[in-house]
Amino acid sequence: MMNFTTFAKENKQFIEHELIAFVERLESPSILKESMLYSLQAGGKRVRPLLLFATLEAFGKPKELGMATACALEMIHTYSLIHDDLPCMDDDDLRRGKPTNHKVFGEAIATLAGDALLTMAFEVIARYSHSDVTPEIRLRIISELANAAGPEGMVAGQVADMQGEGQSLSVVDLEYIHRRKTGRLLEFAVLAGAVLAGANEEQVDKLLVFAANLGLAFQIRDDILDVEGTEAEIGKPVGSDIGNGKSTYTELLSIEGAKIALYETAEKARNAIDDLELNTVYLHALCDLVVNRNN
Amino acid sequence: MMNFTTFAKENKQFIEHELIAFVERLESPSILKESMLYSLQAGGKRVRPLLLFATLEAFGKPKELGMATACALEMIHTYSLIHDDLPCMDDDDLRRGKPTNHKVFGEAIATLAGDALLTMAFEVIARYSHSDVTPEIRLRIISELANAAGPEGMVAGQVADMQGEGQSLSVVDLEYIHRRKTGRLLEFAVLAGAVLAGANEEQVDKLLVFAANLGLAFQIRDDILDVEGTEAEIGKPVGSDIGNGKSTYTELLSIEGAKIALYETAEKARNAIDDLELNTVYLHALCDLVVNRNN
Numbered sequence: 001m002m003n004f005t006t007f008a009k010e011n012k013q014f015i016e017h018e019l020i021a022f023v024e025r026l027e028s029p030s031i032l033k034e035s036m037l038y039s040l041q042a043g044g045k046r047v048r049p050l051l052l053f054a055t056l057e058a059f060g061k062p063k064e065l066g067m068a069t070a071c072a073l074e075m076i077h078t079y080s081l082i083h084d085d086l087p088c089m090d091d092d093d094l095r096r097g098k099p100t101n102h103k104v105f106g107e108a109i110a111t112l113a114g115d116a117l118l119t120m121a122f123e124v125i126a127r128y129s130h131s132d133v134t135p136e137i138r139l140r141i142i143s144e145l146a147n148a149a150g151p152e153g154m155v156a157g158q159v160a161d162m163q164g165e166g167q168s169l170s171v172v173d174l175e176y177i178h179r180r181k182t183g184r185l186l187e188f189a190v191l192a193g194a195v196l197a198g199a200n201e202e203q204v205d206k207l208l209v210f211a212a213n214l215g216l217a218f219q220i221r222d223d224i225l226d227v228e229g230t231e232a233e234i235g236k237p238v239g240s241d242i243g244n245g246k247s248t249y250t251e252l253l254s255i256e257g258a259k260i261a262l263y264e265t266a267e268k269a270r271n272a273i274d275d276l277e278l279n280t281v282y283l284h285a286l287c288d289l290v291v292n293r294n295n
Numbered sequence: 296m297m298n299f300t301t302f303a304k305e306n307k308q309f310i311e312h313e314l315i316a317f318v319e320r321l322e323s324p325s326i327l328k329e330s331m332l333y334s335l336q337a338g339g340k341r342v343r344p345l346l347l348f349a350t351l352e353a354f355g356k357p358k359e360l361g362m363a364t365a366c367a368l369e370m371i372h373t374y375s376l377i378h379d380d381l382p383c384m385d386d387d388d389l390r391r392g393k394p395t396n397h398k399v400f401g402e403a404i405a406t407l408a409g410d411a412l413l414t415m416a417f418e419v420i421a422r423y424s425h426s427d428v429t430p431e432i433r434l435r436i437i438s439e440l441a442n443a444a445g446p447e448g449m450v451a452g453q454v455a456d457m458q459g460e461g462q463s464l465s466v467v468d469l470e471y472i473h474r475r476k477t478g479r480l481l482e483f484a485v486l487a488g489a490v491l492a493g494a495n496e497e498q499v500d501k502l503l504v505f506a507a508n509l510g511l512a513f514q515i516r517d518d519i520l521d522v523e524g525t526e527a528e529i530g531k532p533v534g535s536d537i538g539n540g541k542s543t544y545t546e547l548l549s550i551e552g553a554k555i556a557l558y559e560t561a562e563k564a565r566n567a568i569d570d571l572e573l574n575t576v577y578l579h580a581l582c583d584l585v586v587n588r589n590n
Contacts, residue, residue, distance in 0.1 A: 023446075026446050026447055027447050027451075028446040028447055028450075028451045028454075029451055029454045029455055029458065031454065031458070032446055032450065032451065032454045033446070036446070079410075083406060083407075083410060086406065088401070088402035088403045088406060089403050089406070106383070107383035108383045108384050108457050109454065109457075111378060111381065111383060111384070111406070112378075112450050112453055112454055112457075114410075115374075115378060115409075115410075115413065115450055116445055116446035116450045118410065118413055118414060119413060119441050119444050119445035119446070119450065120441060120445045120446055122417040122437055122441045123437070123438050123441035123442055123445060126434045126435075126437045126438040126441070127434075127438045134430075135429075135430035135431050135433075135434050136430050138430075138434055139421045139422075139430050139433055139434065140421075142417055142418070142421045142437060143418050143421040143422045146414050146415060146416075146417045146418035146421070147418055149414050150411055150414035150415045150418060151318075151321050151323040151327055151328070151331070151411035151414070151415055152321055152322050152323055155323075155327065155407050155410055155411045155414065156322075156323045156324055156327065158407055159323075159324045159326065159327045159404065159407055160324055162403050162404075162407075163324065163326070
């Protein structure tokens, strides 16, 4: 088994290559492809595809089984970033240290590039999944992804996030938002890996507890970085969430309280998968990555 | 066989009831559901679902077989209208005589309601298709719908439409735009009906020629209405396309030329299905409806 750094690097290259290839093959207006590629290539840690591949690996399954789903997942994550940055939403000028999509291509093309990535994601799973992935499993994956990303999932979280701006929210409100806005896609990554690997119900349940807590830890770390990070590290101005009138864990719990919550949540994630008879080395490494990341 | 008016009325009620039920069942923030319902309930002729049901009927198949797909199709059509009306796109204040979604709910919720409808559409097909629709057929339908609506289809048409604003386009350019922007979803409606009914290749080919010409006729009629309609009929200011700097068939061909093109195109549509051994009464009636509509 290769070490985690090599695993992460290889899988990152693999998914980025596939993502670009899917878009380059399109017969679409060139400005649309450029806009889609701009955001797909803007970097990032590719946490969601890595979670999917790490889950497959826990069952000893090859990454090829999850390639189409991982691409679809990253397309949907990318669309959500493009739309979230729009002037009518969070109105952000910078993302990962680069101008946001609409700053480069204008709002109309940015909106359409997001729409295109979201739509295409479902075709990718339906049409380009590995031949070992049965039609039944493809449909299950499509259902789960649409549910995680749609009006009961990510979109619900984004609506609640917008509505909560400028209001003083409780920790419960904040959890409602984040479990949907970022949590559901992270959970989907693990669920998809498990379903593709043929996991049993008990394994799926424990992996989902892992993923739910990982998602929460991810968001708490985000809020800590918004206070303690540097602009060079996080690729956007420090304090921009608080500046946008958003409630954060650091504001509600204090910095120290948020750090304690982060470690406790990460511990819950780790404990959930400890007694699974699976090779969870990479899942543990991803948990460490989320807790310790500086961007 | 009931007459077309009764068929259209019954099927319209059927699909509208199902569309509302899908959204009302959602566990989502109420403002999001209201925004989705507002546009889903804004009326319209439901041409796409009717085309799907009429195609099923041509093969003697019940509408229940196409219910989920018809709902998904109308959700995607509705999302496209919401996003097209946004200030960064066509910036329209009225749609079917009512304020556009963003005028009522604001741009952020309108954008998210569109995203939600688009995402949910794929879950509806994957999860709620009639039990007689096999997993293989559901996947084919999902692929075709995503392709028709995505970066090689409707979104490509919308991009080309935006880029063509204020430019003098040729009839070829205009066809490129409309074959994608409105044509692909209309074609999908017929294709989906045929696939769900188990059509053979020759039947599919002829039905697609019908649908392609019907789509073109639809757009030519739209351009004629933009000149000759009344605001009360078309639900938005007369001449708004030309005012937006859009090229139109009436501008390129003159009103009389556009009318000739409309009748010729509709004739091509009718001829394509004339020698099929199918009951095409409703398909012919829909063709007449498109050619003669006043809104």
